[in-house]
Structures are given as C-alpha cells and as structure tokens.
Amino acid sequence: MVKFTNFEELVELAPTLIKRKLEQLECLRERPDYHPEPNTKEHIKIVTERLIKTGDINLILSGVFHDICKFDTARLNHKNGYPTSPGHDAWAASLIRNNQEIQDFIQSLGGNIVQIAEICENHMRIKLFSEMKQSKQDAMKALPTYSKLLIFTEADNMLKEFKYEI
Numbered sequence: 001m002v003k004f005t006n007f008e009e010l011v012e013l014a015p016t017l018i019k020r021k022l023e024q025l026e027c028l029r030e031r032p033d034y035h036p037e038p039n040t041k042e043h044i045k046i047v048t049e050r051l052i053k054t055g056d057i058n059l060i061l062s063g064v065f066h067d068i069c070k071f072d073t074a075r076l077n078h079k080n081g082y083p084t085s086p087g088h089d090a091w092a093a094s095l096i097r098n099n100q101e102i103q104d105f106i107q108s109l110g111g112n113i114v115q116i117a118e119i120c121e122n123h124m125r126i127k128l129f130s131e132m133k134q135s136k137q138d139a140m141k142a143l144p145t146y147s148k149l150l151i152f153t154e155a156d157n158m159l160k161e162f163k164y165e166i
Helices: 007-013 016-025 040-052 057-065 088-098 100-108 113-122 125-131 134-141 146-156
Strands: none
Touching (some): 007 057, 040 057, 040 146, 057 088, 057 113, 057 146, 088 100, 100 113, 113 125, 125 134
C-alpha cells in the first residue's frame, strides 16, 4: 500500500477523470455557514488530509471521492442563493462501482471498492442518524462500514476540529 503525506501526492496518481472533476469543483462555492472553505475542491482536500492521519486507505480514498460528483449534480437553491447538489453521494458511489479506471486506481492503492462506495453513498445519510427511526438506525449500524462512517463524518465536518486518536 502506498503512503501519502498530503492530498497533492494522492491526486498526482489519480486518473484524468478525477483530476478533471476536481478542477471543475474549484468553481463550486457552497454555503459558507457549512463550508467556510473557498470551494468544493478545497473541502475535499481538507477532508482527505484529515483522513490521511488515520492511515486507512479506504477512509482516505472516501475523502477524495465523497463530493467528487457535486459539480455534476449542482443546482441553485433559490432560498439561499447557493448551489446544492442533491444525489451527489449516490453519483459518487455509482462512479466508483461502474468505472473500471477508478476501480483500478483504488485497487492499485490497496483500497476496497465496496467499502469506499458504501462510505460515499452513506456520508450524507449518517448526518441524519439521530433523526432516523430506530429501524433505520439499526440498518445503518449493521453496515460493515458503520464505524468508518463515524470517523468520516467527523473529518467531513468543517465546523469543528478533527481529532483522530488511534
């Protein structure tokens, strides 16, 4: 498995499609009350670098992929004037599950395609965990990636410092 010290090292190895999507995300400015960073690419960089601290390649790559399809799904929220990207989580999971070049990239780094797609697919849903019915909470807890989703959620929260302890 390859070890990374920063986001740029990882992106350097990424397929052209990922590099292109990251470039597109430089133009996407989200709600500053949730995303104080200047654009979605910077958000992905921060989350990924937070997750590099874990040493878990599946979490690290989930950081790269979790918002990678926000540009593709973006539309203007007329209530607040900022873009919103409904479905970006499902699109990211689909990209991972259906693109051979992406899968080859993930596997070349020692990542698990199924885990990374599951984390990306559920990274928004887990934020609503406390509001879910008990049966949905139980289903979420039963996911093989549940413990990783909890770590991921902390790293994805731009409103507080990420503290990872082994």
